[in-house]
Amino acid sequence: MLSRLFPRALDNAYQGSRVAVWLLAPVLLAKTLMGFNFSGLNPIVDVSEILQTVDGVPLSTFSQEAAATVIDSAAAWGVALFALCLFVWLILIRYRAGLPAAILMLVVEQVGRTGADTFRIAREFAAGSASPTMGAWINLGMTTLLVISLALSLLKVRDRAVA
Numbered sequence: 443m444l445s446r447l448f449p450r451a452l453d454n455a456y457q458g459s460r461v462a463v464w465l466l467a468p469v470l471l472a473k474t475l476m477g478f479n480f481s482g483l484n485p486i487v488d489v490s491e492i493l494q495t496v497d498g499v500p501l502s503t504f505s506q507e508a509a510a511t512v513i514d515s516a517a518a519w520g521v522a523l524f525a526l527c528l529f530v531w532l533i534l535i536r537y538r539a540g541l542p543a544a545i546l547m548l549v550v551e552q553v554g555r556t557g558a559d560t561f562r563i564a565r566e567f568a569a570g571s572a573s574p575t576m577g578a579w580i581n582l583g584m585t586t587l588l589v590i591s592l593a594l595s596l597l598k599v600r601d602r603a604v605a
Contacts, residue, residue: 446596447546449539456538462594463534466545469587470534472580473548474527480520489513489520498575519555526551542595549588556581 446457456463479487490513493499501509526547533544563578574582 446598447542452533452537452540454536454538456541456595457598458542458595459597459599462545462591462597463541465587465591465594466534466541466548469584469591470527470530470548472584473523474531477520477522477524477527480516481524482517482520483524489516496575496580497577523551542592545588545592545595549585549592552581552585552588556585560585 478484479492480489482489490501490509493512493516494501499512501512504512530544530548533540560578560582563574564582567574
């Protein structure tokens with residue numbers, strides 16, 4: 443399993459399940475768009491509007507300085523996410539043997555960013571005391587798809603000679 447996670451050569455000889463790629467593709471597309479939009483590269487998108495409507499961040503209750511700090515932090519995360527996604531696209535298109543490691547990087551980013559909050563929201567939702575935001579549902583779905591994709595990418599379903 444470690445040899446599939448960290449292959450000796452980064453070539454196009456992917457050995458994992460194709461289903462992993464099909465599960466990864468929509469998540470990678472969504473995360474790429476999220477990174478692009480949050481980074482401030484998209485002139486049509488207002489980061490503060492996304493934070494308020496999708497993520498449920500009450501920016502209007504913050505001081506101007508605090509709101510600016512939250513928006514700047516979201517933009518910094520957006521740039522990092524966009525760069526990570528461009529790297530994963532490169533792996534997906536050209537160096538497929540590295541897909542398990544690339545998916546693992548996305549899982550680490552996703553769980554690292556949302557893990558504790560996801561558990562808290564799930565606990566509150568189960569207790570009936572909170573209704574998760576749209577962003578929480580999106581993050582939960584992405585986490586689930588990425589973890590399944592990682593597991594499937596580690597399964598050896600093809601011989602090394604098959605690209």
